[in-house]
Amino acid sequence: MNMALLRMTLKKNWVLIAIFYGILTMYLSVMISMFDPEEVNKLLEMVEMFPENLMKAMGFTSIATTLTAYLASWLYGMLMLGLPMVYCIILGNRLVAKMVDNNSIAYLLSTPNSRIRIIITRGVYAILSLILLFTAVTATGVLLSESIYPGLLDIAAFIKLNIITAMVNMVVMMISFFFSCLFNEAKYSSLLGAGVPIIFLLMNMLSGVSDKIEYLKRFTIYGLFDPVGVINGETVWQAQLIYAAIIAVLFSSAVLIFNKKRLPI
Amino acid sequence: MSERPLIEVKNVTLTYRSGKGVFDLDFNVKAGEIMGYLGPNGAGKTTTIRALLGFMKPDRGECLIGGLDCTKNAAAVQQRLGYIPGEITFPDDMHGDEFLKFISDMRRTAKNGHKGLNNNHKNRQKELTELFELDLKGRIRKFSKGMKQKLAIVTAFMHDPEILILDEPTSGLDPLMQNRFEALLSEEKSKGKTILMSSHLFEEVEKTCDNVLIIKDGRIVKQSDIHGLAASQRKTYIVRTSDAARLAALMEGENFETGPLASADSLEIFVNSADTGRFIRILAGADILDLDVKAQTLEDVFMQFYTGNTGDGGAAKQNEHGIT
Numbered sequence A: 001m002n003m004a005l006l007r008m009t010l011k012k013n014w015v016l017i018a019i020f021y022g023i024l025t026m027y028l029s030v031m032i033s034m035f036d037p038e039e040v041n042k043l044l045e046m047v048e049m050f051p052e053n054l055m056k057a058m059g060f061t062s063i064a065t066t067l068t069a070y071l072a073s074w075l076y077g078m079l080m081l082g083l084p085m086v087y088c089i090i091l092g093n094r095l096v097a098k099m100v101d102n103n104s105i106a107y108l109l110s111t112p113n114s115r116i117r118i119i120i121t122r123g124v125y126a127i128l129s130l131i132l133l134f135t136a137v138t139a140t141g142v143l144l145s146e147s148i149y150p151g152l153l154d155i156a157a158f159i160k161l162n163i164i165t166a167m168v169n170m171v172v173m174m175i176s177f178f179f180s181c182l183f184n185e186a187k188y189s190s191l192l193g194a195g196v197p198i199i200f201l202l203m204n205m206l207s208g209v210s211d212k213i214e215y216l217k218r219f220t221i222y223g224l225f226d227p228v229g230v231i232n233g234e235t236v237w238q239a240q241l242i243y244a245a246i247i248a249v250l251f252s253s254a255v256l257i258f259n260k261k262r263l264p265i
Numbered sequence B: 001m002s003e004r005p006l007i008e009v010k011n012v013t014l015t016y017r018s019g020k021g022v023f024d025l026d027f028n029v030k031a032g033e034i035m036g037y038l039g040p041n042g043a044g045k046t047t048t049i050r051a052l053l054g055f056m057k058p059d060r061g062e063c064l065i066g067g068l069d070c071t072k073n074a075a076a077v078q079q080r081l082g083y084i085p086g087e088i089t090f091p092d093d094m095h096g097d098e099f100l101k102f103i104s105d106m107r108r109t110a111k112n113g114h115k116g117l118n119n120n121h122k123n124r125q126k127e128l129t130e131l132f133e134l135d136l137k138g139r140i141r142k143f144s145k146g147m148k149q150k151l152a153i154v155t156a157f158m159h160d161p162e163i164l165i166l167d168e169p170t171s172g173l174d175p176l177m178q179n180r181f182e183a184l185l186s187e188e189k190s191k192g193k194t195i196l197m198s199s200h201l202f203e204e205v206e207k208t209c210d211n212v213l214i215i216k217d218g219r220i221v222k223q224s225d226i227h228g229l230a231a232s233q234r235k236t237y238i239v240r241t242s243d244a245a246r247l248a249a250l251m252e253g254e255n256f257e258t259g260p261l262a263s264a265d266s267l268e269i270f271v272n273s274a275d276t277g278r279f280i281r282i283l284a285g286a287d288i289l290d291l292d293v294k295a296q297t298l299e300d301v302f303m304q305f306y307t308g309n310t311g312d313g314g315a316a317k318q319n320e321h322g323i324t
């Protein structure tokens, strides 16, 4: 870790965090304000008007009647995966491949800091920024719920839900970061760094359409992610352990590959 | 006497996937020496420098700086190094002063960094920005090409490194600033710095360097001290005489090469600098109407070495003045 580099990375990328925090907050507040304990039944009727498979594809798996389950199914089934994914893809590519592609990383590497130190600092920033983003979103969600419907949100379950969602997004971040370290050209880095997570997300959506292809989900990083289950008190430590292992493996192989590779800069 | 050279390139071969690259490079730069590195576009100068900076590991051979392997010990090597990239790109969206502060912070906070150096950095940085009349305000992206080059120069010299690796350091500088840069180099030389500098400009290397390497198609074609190089250089004289054919025969008899007869009364004669006296004495006895020296263009200098056509003096001079 190099603190000067970490500070500079934050200085040049905090706007991206702010933008995505703004977008997620907007969805949060719309969703929370749309929740109406009396209107839940109307919502149910509305949902039934749509084909069941379509709703499933969008991640709205079960009909939620509590505020927490409502958020878990309407917000965390899809939006809290898709939107942060865009953040991960943009940042992952920016942190390494873009600087290699335009040569500017030569200036970092011509200071007396090893490649490993530089790349670990960039990767740690990627992880920390997601933690920051999800902490802010969780806090905002709790505050909004408490001010609109005091006492309705199951705060402990909501925090647990956000932790596992943050972790699955960290896996996405590390996929993008890995390809960013692997390729010298930003176009290949963004192709795979965006392509692989998007395919996972599409497979996750498809698996909701029909029971016949539900197994598709199991081949993706979302196979262990069940937001409504988390709210209903299912254990998640196994999933968390597996996500942590994937994150560690991707991070360390990205660092090792970057340390060894040739940089035509 | 047998002090170890600061920069050692040992039998280095480094190829790209295209098969281009550098082959069997073998040279040293001693402490306190300024080495010029000349070669046409695509010759392999930047590739050599990438190996020295530890950006690319050679396929074969090794690069050592201060006895340390440039790939394995890159961070330790960078501690003693100042570097100007050939293709300069600064990190996105930084201001000039912000960038310089960031780079000195990166040097200072490095694990093996000297803690108390920052004040000196600042003074040296101020001197250098004044020397090059560089205005650090504003976004680097909006800087002109010359301003970016000046910023790169300040970045490379501000921490007072003992070894400098400079890839075409004066490209984009106006003549006034090129002179200031030459003055800076001689100041650094007097402080005992060791410098490897790539260039396309023969004159620049001639003015500032002690020794010169010439690379072509990835191979060193000549290594010489600068005086030896000048002595082995040929000048072209244009002589007007009443009978060009007769003078041509006379000159060839004295082992001077002559150009093809363009007209009956004018002749081109190629003379190695070392033979100038003998040439004038022969001319004195001939019937000369006019004498002109053809201005030596860069191309001539390059052609002479790059095409391997070094005249009769080439190979012999290389041994005589070689710095092996």
Ligand SMILES: Nc1ncnc2c1ncn2[C@@H]1O[C@H](COP(=O)(O)OP(=O)(O)OP(=O)(O)O)[C@@H](O)[C@H]1O
Binding pocket: A264, B016, B017, B018, B020, B021, B039, B040, B041, B042, B043, B044, B045, B046, B047, B048, B086
């Ligand atoms: N990243 C790369 N990938 C593939 N080939 C490369 C790459 N960089 C350089 N080359 C090739 O290697 C050879 C040497 O290039 P290099 O950049 O070292 O030349 P140079 O002497 O610095 O030229 P110039 O004077 O134009 O800067 C060239 O033929 C070039 O095409």
Ligand SMILES: [Mg+2]
Binding pocket: B045, B046, B047, B086, B167
């Ligand atoms: Mg070059």
